[in-house]
Amino acid sequence: MKPPPRAPASAAKLLSRPLTECVACVREGAALPSDLVSAAFDRADDIGAGSESLNVFLATDRERATEHAKGLTALIGRAEAPGNLAGVPVAVKDNIATLDMPTTCGSRILEGYVSPFEATVVRRLRANGAVIIGKTNMDEFAMGSSTENSAYGPTRNPVDIRRVPGGSSGGSAAAVAAGIVRLALGSETGGSVRQPASFCGIVGVKPTYGRVSRYGLVAFGSSLDQVGVLARTVEDAALGLEVIAGCDQFDSTSADVPVPRYELEKNAGLKGLVIGKPREYFPERLDPRIAQECERALDAYRELGAEVREVSLPHTAYSIPVYYIVAPAEASSNLARFDGVRYGLRVPSERGLAGMYEATRARGFGPEVTRRILLGTYVLSAGYYDAYYKKAQSVRALIAQDFRDVFASGVDVLFTPTTPTPAFELGAVKDPYEMYVSDIFTASANLAGVPAMSIPIGDARGLPVGGQIIAPHFAEPVMFRAAFGLERALAGELLPGEKSA
Amino acid sequence: MAVTGQDVLKVAKLASLAVDEGKLDALARELNSILGHMEELGKVNTERILPAEGLSSGGQRLRADHGPADALAHAPADFAPEMRDGFFIVPRLATHEGSSERTP
Amino acid sequence: MSAAASPDYEMVVGLEVHVQLKTRTKAFCGCSADFGAPPNTNVCPVCLALPGALPVLNQHAVELALRAALALDCKVNATSVFARKNYFYPDLPKGYQISQYDRPLAEKGWLTIGELDDGTPVRVGITRVHMEEDAGKSVHDRYAGATAIDLNRAGVPLIEIVSEPDMRSAAEAGAYLRLLKQILSYSGVSDVSMEEGSLRVDANVSARIRGATQLGTKTEVKNMNSFSAVERALDSEFARQVALLESGGTVTQQTMLWDGAKGETRASRTKEESHDYRYFPEPDLPPLVLDMEWVGRVGRAIPELPDARRKRMIGEYELSAADAELLTASAGMSEYFEAVARASLDPKAALNWVMGEVSAAVNAAGVRIDEFPVRPADLGELLRMVREDVVSHTAAKRVFARMVETGKPAAQVAAEEGLQKVGDDAALVEWIDEVLRENPAEAARYKSGETKLQGVLVGLVMKKSKGRADPRKVNQLLSERARV
Numbered sequence A: 001m002k003p004p005p006r007a008p009a010s011a012a013k014l015l016s017r018p019l020t021e022c023v024a025c026v027r028e029g030a031a032l033p034s035d036l037v038s039a040a041f042d043r044a045d046d047i048g049a050g051s052e053s054l055n056v057f058l059a060t061d062r063e064r065a066t067e068h069a070k071g072l073t074a075l076i077g078r079a080e081a082p083g084n085l086a087g088v089p090v091a092v093k094d095n096i097a098t099l100d101m102p103t104t105c106g107s108r109i110l111e112g113y114v115s116p117f118e119a120t121v122v123r124r125l126r127a128n129g130a131v132i133i134g135k136t137n138m139d140e141f142a143m144g145s146s147t148e149n150s151a152y153g154p155t156r157n158p159v160d161i162r163r164v165p166g167g168s169s170g171g172s173a174a175a176v177a178a179g180i181v182r183l184a185l186g187s188e189t190g191g192s193v194r195q196p197a198s199f200c201g202i203v204g205v206k207p208t209y210g211r212v213s214r215y216g217l218v219a220f221g222s223s224l225d226q227v228g229v230l231a232r233t234v235e236d237a238a239l240g241l242e243v244i245a246g247c248d249q250f251d252s253t254s255a256d257v258p259v260p261r262y263e264l265e266k267n268a269g270l271k272g273l274v275i276g277k278p279r280e281y282f283p284e285r286l287d288p289r290i291a292q293e294c295e296r297a298l299d300a301y302r303e304l305g306a307e308v309r310e311v312s313l314p315h316t317a318y319s320i321p322v323y324y325i326v327a328p329a330e331a332s333s334n335l336a337r338f339d340g341v342r343y344g345l346r347v348p349s350e351r352g353l354a355g356m357y358e359a360t361r362a363r364g365f366g367p368e369v370t371r372r373i374l375l376g377t378y379v380l381s382a383g384y385y386d387a388y389y390k391k392a393q394s395v396r397a398l399i400a401q402d403f404r405d406v407f408a409s410g411v412d413v414l415f416t417p418t419t420p421t422p423a424f425e426l427g428a429v430k431d432p433y434e435m436y437v438s439d440i441f442t443a444s445a446n447l448a449g450v451p452a453m454s455i456p457i458g459d460a461r462g463l464p465v466g467g468q469i470i471a472p473h474f475a476e477p478v479m480f481r482a483a484f485g486l487e488r489a490l491a492g493e494l495l496p497g498e499k500s501a
Numbered sequence B: 001m002a003v004t005g006q007d008v009l010k011v012a013k014l015a016s017l018a019v020d021e022g023k024l025d026a027l028a029r030e031l032n033s034i035l036g037h038m039e040e041l042g043k044v045n046t047e048r049i050l051p052a053e054g055l056s057s058g059g060q061r062l063r064a065d066h067g068p069a070d071a072l073a074h075a076p077a078d079f080a081p082e083m084r085d086g087f088f089i090v091p092r093l094a095t096h097e098g099s100s101e102r103t104p
Numbered sequence C: 001m002s003a004a005a006s007p008d009y010e011m012v013v014g015l016e017v018h019v020q021l022k023t024r025t026k027a028f029c030g031c032s033a034d035f036g037a038p039p040n041t042n043v044c045p046v047c048l049a050l051p052g053a054l055p056v057l058n059q060h061a062v063e064l065a066l067r068a069a070l071a072l073d074c075k076v077n078a079t080s081v082f083a084r085k086n087y088f089y090p091d092l093p094k095g096y097q098i099s100q101y102d103r104p105l106a107e108k109g110w111l112t113i114g115e116l117d118d119g120t121p122v123r124v125g126i127t128r129v130h131m132e133e134d135a136g137k138s139v140h141d142r143y144a145g146a147t148a149i150d151l152n153r154a155g156v157p158l159i160e161i162v163s164e165p166d167m168r169s170a171a172e173a174g175a176y177l178r179l180l181k182q183i184l185s186y187s188g189v190s191d192v193s194m195e196e197g198s199l200r201v202d203a204n205v206s207a208r209i210r211g212a213t214q215l216g217t218k219t220e221v222k223n224m225n226s227f228s229a230v231e232r233a234l235d236s237e238f239a240r241q242v243a244l245l246e247s248g249g250t251v252t253q254q255t256m257l258w259d260g261a262k263g264e265t266r267a268s269r270t271k272e273e274s275h276d277y278r279y280f281p282e283p284d285l286p287p288l289v290l291d292m293e294w295v296g297r298v299g300r301a302i303p304e305l306p307d308a309r310r311k312r313m314i315g316e317y318e319l320s321a322a323d324a325e326l327l328t329a330s331a332g333m334s335e336y337f338e339a340v341a342r343a344s345l346d347p348k349a350a351l352n353w354v355m356g357e358v359s360a361a362v363n364a365a366g367v368r369i370d371e372f373p374v375r376p377a378d379l380g381e382l383l384r385m386v387r388e389d390v391v392s393h394t395a396a397k398r399v400f401a402r403m404v405e406t407g408k409p410a411a412q413v414a415a416e417e418g419l420q421k422v423g424d425d426a427a428l429v430e431w432i433d434e435v436l437r438e439n440p441a442e443a444a445r446y447k448s449g450e451t452k453l454q455g456v457l458v459g460l461v462m463k464k465s466k467g468r469a470d471p472r473k474v475n476q477l478l479s480e481r482a483r484v
């Protein structure tokens, strides 16, 4: 087979420009969507996105993507509205249902499974002219913080390929960080967008619970899950979120709240904004390089005219235990549908139906998923429900109350480190609980349902450091305002690549 | 409340997961280690706290009683492990030989 | 040994009734809830439990569940919560059933199933009414060694009505079920057909020494496919328990299956201790918070229930209590009667016709009253024609028969068949003269004053006219002819 023609240099260059420029060029006919798609695939080839190197994608379909792109060109030719992401190549995490590529969730149990319906977020991307170029690698069923739990091999961090990209949306983070796409969808349950964004030096947004439809997002912890966006810049992330956000008739937990234009916050000043610095997120043992970068960011806020106020979220320490009861409990139930009856893997057994169930699930699920199903089943089982699940949900209510209290006290947003450490090396974290602690600063926002995002704030010995901004429910605009301001203030010293330029 | 190998076996049965006999104790140790951290929650007084029950406070949005349902782009036969005459086919449950009994 | 032969023990029964709600679509997706489609054709991502699908609750299902709850005098909870009941079964696609658990839709109602000899009402408490979804269908006997799964039913909305253990005999259980069925049918909640599976009954039965206050160990009896099967199963299971207790044994809490052919219950083979459903609040559905004003409107819009209708009908149409009871046994029949009574302005005639001709014809045709070809307005017209002497009573029965066959209105049938009464003197005189000519002996005796022959002669005229002659006029004209 002869290799597809390479994209013109102008298209390749356009991929490193902000999305607004990209979309404007496409709309004006200065760039063809198919050239942008080619540029993305060329970049993936050049950088080694394949399974032997970065292992970013679990599926790509260059032919289909090119077809879609040509369809868009026809639309633009007929002067029909091509949408806010016209021609933009987008990578989608593999737990989000798509019609044209498999949706495996990084699991053997769904190997080759092609969904007969598409997630609402994907429909919205397509309706806005985006072109889905591939499905990204992830920890199996989004259970993990390093993408090492993928059944299809780990993804590597483009900043340093000996290190993990974080997880579970590691493939999406790597796709953006490696410059293959400007925008990718990930999903969050306890930090799975923000933590990899932080590890890879990009922007990652977890919206308010209910802001984005979960229809078509394969459930892990239903009361925590939310689709999020990964992007190079705050503005790109704002544009991406605006497209996928909104109420959905197919998701009872999606909120009927109007979607503001987040990118309008770009030029809003931060004068008078109150930034809360919760002391529980700056423990003594915090990596000093991370602490230092956070202080620099807080100084920048002060310089922008914001007030930095020390606050307390007293129940923070319990967020990991609560999270690791609630999420596995819900997961143990959500993953019951993978039984080999209607779709996915089926392993026959001599022991009839029960044997088929057990063999299918034992073979289909990897060790971490198995561990969490067992844990979740245990905490829900007779005699333990009150001590674990009910207790955890009660403490969760207190964690949510902490956020309400601090925001009611006049604090507009909170600023914290995103992770306790920078990206670690593959295989470095072996104990499951030690891995769970990667979510220590992120899981609380999922438990409380509030929006949070990570933006690059500097580096620690060449490894990206992320700062987290947390806002009240549906207050994404003020969260973006704080992010735009900080990004502006720190401009020029963010990504390793941009630094040397 | 320490988890034993037998507990793991019981839970695995509930979860329809085959677990190697040889791995039961290791799994029990792992679960105990994780659950040990969960004991922290015992320190929090939650006596008068209502458990979080869904984060949307406004209650449930309902749908009108009409279709269409979201369409299937391809039929179940395209993804089902085994189908015959439009039915999904599974091995017959041992307790159902010659009876139409349904447990729950 | 029959239950009646052991006077030392009394039966204690509580019933769990599952009722399919009469909605167009399923509980949590837009798929049709109709029966009879080819397997796995009324399915979508939601009811197939495809990865990523989510439930969205059907408002009409809530409305129908509320109607049932309010008709049973339950207290509706302003906030109720859906939960997941987790277990593996091939026709349960998600691996859990969405149901309500510790916070049901409604609680603490009651149903009066009759009265004691001294007039004390016999009440059965309703513990709770909660919403849930049905599972699919497992077909075990179609293929050797395999079970076939059809998910068309999966996700169809149900309510479960749980009673207190307030019934003391199979007959009381039967009365409860029949009344419950009547109420659910009247209020439009369900088709309540055990044959079609839209109503299913499980019974909790225990035996205790009469006068004891503590309940005995109960068993749950399942697999009964008619009300009479429920009654027989209860008697049989009670007898089994009593025999066990009398021989010094103890009752084991377990699930029993009714075997109608053998007329006995037998223990289910599934192990009780294997059930640990791990209920927890369904995170995909926020709590169901009801607008109590809406609940009030739903309550006010409930169609009249049988008890109220009986009382009203006795007053409005001067029916006997027995007739009212018979008429209101079915919501459809009583509605039909009322429509006929109103259209004909003759409740007495309407009652006779509905209980007589109509019931017979409906039964003969094997149709539901709402499918019966003679609509109440048309029957009302026919009765009006009888009262206004347009057709004779005899002719009316023939008109009705044709209406059943053709579905045409009464006046049209009567005209087409020439069954209107003939009151026209000339035509009548012609028939009378013919009869007198054909029966000269009787005519002569009649004319000579033997007036008792009048009846015979009128009969002959009626016969000649094929029932169309107006007998009153024939009598009058015949007398006049005699005096000539």
Ligand SMILES: [Zn+2]
Residues within 6 Å of the ligand: B069, C026, C029, C030, C031, C042, C043, C044, C045, C046, C047, C048, C155
């Ligand atoms: Zn459906």
